Amino acid sequence: MEELSAGLHLSALQKRFGATIALGDGNLHVKPGEVHTLLGENGSGKSTLVKIIGGVHRADQGKVTLDGEALTFRSPRQANASGVATVFQEVLTAASQSVLENIWLGTDGVFRRRRSRAEQRAAASDVLGRLVDGIQLDSPAGELSLSERQAVCIARALVRTPRVLVLDESTAALDVQTRDRLFEEMRRLRSEGCAILFISHRMDEVEEISDRVTVLRSGRTISTVERSSMTIGQLISDMTGASSVVEHQREERELGPAILSAEGIRLAPAAETIDFELRRGELVGLAGLEGQGQDQFLRRLAGLIDGEGSLTQPAAGGESIRAAGSNKTGVAYLPRERRGESLFETMSTQENFALPTMRKDIRGPLLNPRRTSERFSRAAKDLSIKFGSSTDAISTLSGGNQQKVLLARWLATDPAVLLLNDPTRGVDITTKREIYAALRQLCSEGMSVVMLSSEVEEHVELVDRVLVFRNQSVFAEIGRTEIGNETIVAAYFGQRVAGVA
Ligand code: ADP
Ligand code: MG
Numbered sequence: 001m002e003e004l005s006a007g008l009h010l011s012a013l014q015k016r017f018g019a020t021i022a023l024g025d026g027n028l029h030v031k032p033g034e035v036h037t038l039l040g041e042n043g044s045g046k047s048t049l050v051k052i053i054g055g056v057h058r059a060d061q062g063k064v065t066l067d068g069e070a071l072t073f074r075s076p077r078q079a080n081a082s083g084v085a086t087v088f089q090e091v092l093t094a095a096s097q098s099v100l101e102n103i104w105l106g107t108d109g110v111f112r113r114r115r116s117r118a119e120q121r122a123a124a125s126d127v128l129g130r131l132v133d134g135i136q137l138d139s140p141a142g143e144l145s146l147s148e149r150q151a152v153c154i155a156r157a158l159v160r161t162p163r164v165l166v167l168d169e170s171t172a173a174l175d176v177q178t179r180d181r182l183f184e185e186m187r188r189l190r191s192e193g194c195a196i197l198f199i200s201h202r203m204d205e206v207e208e209i210s211d212r213v214t215v216l217r218s219g220r221t222i223s224t225v226e227r228s229s230m231t232i233g234q235l236i237s238d239m240t241g242a243s244s245v246v247e248h249q250r251e252e253r254e255l256g257p258a259i260l261s262a263e264g265i266r267l268a269p270a271a272e273t274i275d276f277e278l279r280r281g282e283l284v285g286l287a288g289l290e291g292q293g294q295d296q297f298l299r300r301l302a303g304l305i306d307g308e309g310s311l312t313q314p315a316a317g318g319e320s321i322r323a324a325g326s327n328k329t330g331v332a333y334l335p336r337e338r339r340g341e342s343l344f345e346t347m348s349t350q351e352n353f354a355l356p357t358m359r360k361d362i363r364g365p366l367l368n369p370r371r372t373s374e375r376f377s378r379a380a381k382d383l384s385i386k387f388g389s390s391t392d393a394i395s396t397l398s399g400g401n402q403q404k405v406l407l408a409r410w411l412a413t414d415p416a417v418l419l420l421n422d423p424t425r426g427v428d429i430t431t432k433r434e435i436y437a438a439l440r441q442l443c444s445e446g447m448s449v450v451m452l453s454s455e456v457e458e459h460v461e462l463v464d465r466v467l468v469f470r471n472q473s474v475f476a477e478i479g480r481t482e483i484g485n486e487t488i489v490a491a492y493f494g495q496r497v498a499g500v501a
């Protein structure tokens with residue numbers, strides 16, 4: 001009995017955010033002395049589960065026990081005090097504070113005060129030195145590289161000598177040498193009885209370090225397997241629920257001539273070059289795990305960043321593309337972060353819509369707000385935007401409707417090509433469907449769309465062709481008739497399913 005309750009147990013965890021069920025039935029047992037990997041597609045609830053363990057969120061239902069004792073953490077500090085150290089998915093360092101301060105950041109007063117300054121320095125230096133060389137404890141964290149900052153976050157967890165260590169995609173930002181040294185530390189901690197929960201999308205890492213693997217799908221625990229009996233094929237089918245894949249009616253569509261052409265695009269020094277041709281009326285999806293180059297590629301198409309290779313618009317006489325969002329090139333780009341990059345919260349809904357196309361409403365020397373208002377109501381009708389009054393602040397709209405306003409804004413520039421960066425992220429399902437319908441309609445009218453999406457389902461449902469990125473290169477190009485949940489996810493993880501180029 002003693003044995004069974006040892007370690008971290010999560011049972012029937014549930015967590016909702018508004019209408020989203022992030023976790024419906026989360027179950028997991030991480031034993032002392034094991035590395036337990038949690039696998040699942042984007043949005044399957046991994047980080048939510050981690051945040052419950054780490055004291056950031058409280059579960060709506062379910063139970064967490066550590067060595068048989070029930071726990072409800074009210075804060076990350078409380079979780080730490082119980083011996084649970086979590087490295088969250090976001091790389092969290094205070095840029096202006098020193099590396100030393102960052103390593104001890106958030107530690108509860110008692111634990112920290114028990115040590116002298118000199119002891120704190122020695123412990124920080126020891127722990128950090130196990131992961132990387134040459135970092136000065138007194139330099140500001142903001143001066144470090146991303147990999148080094150991630151190492152500081154990991155050192156922050158290690159310095160507490162945890163009973164439970166949680167690493168949420170912590171290797172994604174690490175360079176290879178640091179990753180290998182982290183694995184050494186994990187093996188050492190495991191041999192000392194630490195229970196380690198590890199999250200990574202890299203199959204090579206999962207195979208190298210895991211003792212057991214649990215798969216999460218749509219907020220539910222699907223399976224737990226021992227290292228000796230795990231196969232990548234089975235893990236992928238557990239992640240995607242291959243048997244429940246809906247068969248979408250897929251037919252090749254009649255497409256127009258090439259409208260945008262990219263040649264010899266290289267996204268990183270060691271990456272393969274990318275040649276890409278977008279045809280009139282085509283809807284192409286860009287997919288991949290976070291940070292595999294798809295975001296850069298899209299911004300490259302938008303002309304927002306430079307690099308090796310060239311972009312041309314054959315149908316427009318072959319001139320090269322300069323700025324995005326301008327009418328001359330006919331390429332409009334909708335960025336990913338609504339708040340930071342494109343929404344003006346203090347302005348009205350209608351003004352947010354009209355910003356780049358205000359010229360259309362000028363008569364003589366004056367702006368005619370009624371014309372703006374008329375244009376907006378037409379656009380709002382096309383996209384079923386729900387709003388009170390168009391002169392109310394845009395912040396009064398729901399997230400999904402704000403997103404539609406931004407879509408309407410760029411559609412008002414009459415682009416030949418629309419580039420969308422994860423347009424339905426955080427948008428409710430009804431609004432998503434309305435956006436899909438609008439995009440289908442626009443493509444049938446001859447507009448071309450390139451859409452980056454982190455949701456596999458979205459590609460399955462919507463696009464003509466999907467490019468799956470891996471290591472800043474196009475790993476697979478999947479045509480309309482081959483697109484399916486499983487072919488896409490397999491490519492995410494560097495596997496090829498028969499019939500895929
Ligand atoms: P994963 O880490 O597996 O990618 P997450 O746990 O981050 O998944 O997300 C699970 C689901 O919960 C997603 O649909 C995500 O959009 C949603 N979600 C996560 N955190 C929040 C939040 N703070 N507010 C609203 N929705 C959230
Ligand atoms: Mg996550």
